[in-house]
Amino acid sequence: MSAEPVPARVLTLRPATRTDLPAVLALLADEERVVDPVTVTVTEAYERAFAAIDADPRNEMLVLAENADGEGAGGTVVGCLQAxxxxxxxxxxxxRALIEAVRIRADRRGGGLGRTLMERAIARARARGCALVQLTSNKQREDAHRFYAGLGFVRSHDGFKLGL
Structure with a gap:
């Protein structure tokens, strides 16, 4: 008796929908562990922020979704970023494109999903006519810095923040 073939997995980069919001917030909640989207409380402030991003043609919350081949357009959110x-x-x-809030689900790191997410986001910026893509990364995230350097990003500026 032969085993059933495992369906191919298809990765899609797409704008987040309101139904993706719990999964996005789960990714942003903790970089070190998987947070179940069902446990995330979507507050009115998150609703307002998502609606503002969604309505602004200069902003995109993008998700990398994984589907079994032939499974429809939704899929499991395995990564996100805001452009x-x-x-x-x-x-x-x-x-210019500014990329922030880059996350890959903790249990899926190391398999190329981050590279796929960033390469597709860069291609999206290029197709839009952007002359460059920029991002910032916390100084302590040395693995992330190596990852971005591997994508061709170079350290060209020092960033500053002022909390308000």
Whole structure:
């Protein structure tokens, strides 16, 4: 008796929908462990923030979703990032893409999902006409720094933040 074939897995980068919000918040809640989206409380503040991102043509909350081949468009959210497209007078008036909140589900790291997420987001920015992609990363996240360097990012500036 032969074993049933395992369906191929299909990865899709797409704008997040409201139904993805608990999964996105679960990814953002803890980088070191998997948080079950069912346990996440979606507050009114999160609802407002998601609605504002969703309504703004210069902002995208993107999810990397994994589906079994032939399984529909939803899928299991295994990664996310937010892309903001910033107009500017530098670089000949071209937009730049700012990428933030990059996360891959803790139990799925190390298998290339982060690379897929970032490469597809970069391709999306390029197709939009962006002249560059920029991001910041916490100084203590040395593994992340090596990851971004492996994608071709270079340390060109020091970043500063002021909490308000």
């Amino acid at each position: 903001t497209y910033i107009p500017g007078l530098g670089k000949g008036g071209a937009e």
